[in-house]
Amino acid sequence: xxxxxxxxxxPAIEYLVHTLCESYPHLALSLPVRRLDETYAxxxxxxxxxxxxxxxxxxxxxxxxxxxxxxxxxxxxxxTSPLTPRARKLALLxxxxxxxxxxKLDAYHKQLAERLPRTASISSSSSRREEQTQRMGNMLRxxxxxxxxxxxxxxxxxxxxxxxxAYEGSFFLYQWLYLxxxxxxxxxxxxxxxxxxxRVTQDDESVFRQNETTYREKLMxxxxxxxxxxxxxxxxxxxxxxxxxxxxxxxxxxxAGYKFVEWMYSEEVTEEESMASIAPELEQKLVTACEEGNxxxxxxxxxxxxxxYALSSExxxxxxxxxxxxxxxxxxxxxxxxxxxxxxxxxxxxxKPNVPLKSEIHSILLYxxxxxxxxxxxxxxxxxxxxxxxxxYTAIVCVEQNALLxxxxxxxxxxxxxxxxxxxxxxxxxFEFALELGSDLNSPAPEIYRPLLMMLLHRYPTLLLxxxxxxxxxxxxxxxKLMDALRASLLYEYVTNPQLQT
Numbered sequence: 141x142x143x144x145x146x147x148x149x150x151p152a153i154e155y156l157v158h159t160l161c162e163s164y165p166h167l168a169l170s171l172p173v174r175r176l177d178e179t180y181a182x183x184x185x186x187x188x189x190x191x192x193x194x195x196x197x198x199x200x201x202x203x204x205x206x207x208x209x210x211x212x213x214x215x216x217x218x219x220t221s222p223l224t225p226r227a228r229k230l231a232l233l234x235x236x237x238x239x240x241x242x243x244k245l246d247a248y249h250k251q252l253a254e255r256l257p258r259t260a261s262i263s264s265s266s267s268r269r270e271e272q273t274q275r276m277g278n279m280l281r282x283x284x285x286x287x288x289x290x291x292x293x294x295x296x297x298x299x300x301x302x303x304x305x306a307y308e309g310s311f312f313l314y315q316w317l318y319l320x321x322x323x324x325x326x327x328x329x330x331x332x333x334x335x336x337x338x339r340v341t342q343d344d345e346s347v348f349r350q351n352e353t354t355y356r357e358k359l360m361x362x363x364x365x366x367x368x369x370x371x372x373x374x375x376x377x378x379x380x381x382x383x384x385x386x387x388x389x390x391x392x393x394x395x396a397g398y399k400f401v402e403w404m405y406s407e408e409v410t411e412e413e414s415m416a417s418i419a420p421e422l423e424q425k426l427v428t429a430c431e432e433g434n435x436x437x438x439x440x441x442x443x444x445x446x447x448x449y450a451l452s453s454e455x456x457x458x459x460x461x462x463x464x465x466x467x468x469x470x471x472x473x474x475x476x477x478x479x480x481x482x483x484x485x486x487x488x489x490x491x492k493p494n495v496p497l498k499s500e501i502h503s504i505l506l507y508x509x510x511x512x513x514x515x516x517x518x519x520x521x522x523x524x525x526x527x528x529x530x531x532x533y534t535a536i537v538c539v540e541q542n543a544l545l546x547x548x549x550x551x552x553x554x555x556x557x558x559x560x561x562x563x564x565x566x567x568x569x570x571f572e573f574a575l576e577l578g579s580d581l582n583s584p585a586p587e588i589y590r591p592l593l594m595m596l597l598h599r600y601p602t603l604l605l606x607x608x609x610x611x612x613x614x615x616x617x618x619x620x621k622l623m624d625a626l627r628a629s630l631l632y633e634y635v636t637n638p639q640l641q642t
Contacts, residue, residue: 461530462515
């Protein structure tokens with residue numbers, strides 16, 4: 141039971157962070173959120189270190205009234221003793237570091253499993269593009285011959301599921317053996333440390349309370365001075381102790397409140413979705429028209445959408461944001477202008493349309509946030525995907541699809557009082573992404589991203605300044621070096637080409 145409780149902490153924190161990022165999008169760019177795994181590991185280290193040093197148990201074990209003791213086997217008679225400092229350090233290592241590394245390996249395996257099939261199909265079709273690769277020079281062909289890294293990655297993808305099965309299976313096996321009394325160890329980790337779990341007795345509780353009371357009294361005597369600083373320290377200590385003494389009640393109230401809010405939110409979402417469920421045929425018609433560039437069908441679809449449903453509903457906003465990104469992926473500039481500037485649209489005859497599009501569509505696309513995974517699936521490269529605006533997400537799609545005209549439309553200068561469509565962080569994100577794709581030698585033609593990079597550089601010359609980080613956490617090794625080389629090449633071209641500086 142304590143294992144299930146420990147596993148549930150991280151999803152709860154991720155849900156809390158996700159909710160906060162929806163309300164405050166700038167939080168998604170902060171270091172603790174971008175490094176959420178490391179932040180959670182440090183937080184858990186502090187909590188578990190406190191409980192091990194005070195109670196000889198982890199937080200979840202203390203919640204269920206259990207503690208850890210060392211087991212000494214002496215023939216048929218077994219004896220126990222309190223945890224040693226070395227045992228506490230090992231407990232922290234296995235409780236914090238091992239789950240962190242396991243989560244990183246799981247994420248890396250998932251990322252490789254999604255990426256390798258794409259790179260394999262690309263490499264198999266490279267022979268058909270021999271003419272394109274020849275002009276890349278001998279060095280590019282030599283670099284493509286180094287397949288040892290890709291071979292190792294394939295081996296990792298093939299063997300990791302078996303290692304994962306052995307890891308999880310060992311815990312499952314020990315729990316069953318512990319359940320039937322065949323082993324005193326609840327897990328293989330406890331077995332390796334010669335540690336078992338026992339119930340906390342009344343004597344243990346009384347000894348702990350006596351020691352804690354003595355410790356607090358001595359500490360308060362040291363801070364018994366009349367100064368203001370000593371008074372503040374005494375108040376802070378009493379507040380901390382009161383919080384710790386009632387932590388069980390606070391935890392139960394927190395869980396109950398979390399479940400109540402979750403239930404209320406689920407009821408509201410279900411009601412909104414049932415009231416504003418968009419017809420699938422209308423949704424498909426709008427998306428297809430945006431992809432094909434059919435202005436008339438897109439116009440009629442949006443008119444039907446705004447007449448049948450409320451534009452303020454989340455389902456309509458998400459569909460409009462997704463349709464806009466689909467148009468950008470196919471370089472449909474006219475469709476993008478139709479949706480982004482609905483009040484400026486005229487029909488083919490030059491007059492105003494009979495049923496104009498509402499101006500709220502402009503605000504929806506300009507300030508709306510990506511929320512539904514149905515339209516905006518998460519990407520391994522962008523942990524803040526669900527905190528992005530529709531326009532920022534569209535810019536990422538433009539880079540993925542190498543939609544140069546659409547991205548140029550997004551970065552063009554806007555007329556007052558319309559703010560820039562992309563913020564500085566959005567532009568830097570696109571530039572870093574394009575650098576990564578342009579440095580991927582496994583792709584059939586990485587040079588196709590160079591015009592897009594030069595367009596961004598022409599519009600934002602500061603992108604190549606030293607303080608602008610052009611590296612991403614997910615890249616390393618030769619890809620990182622190739623990205624640095626590409627940045628240097630772009631900088632050289634920008635400096636030596638006078639046309640780019642006009």
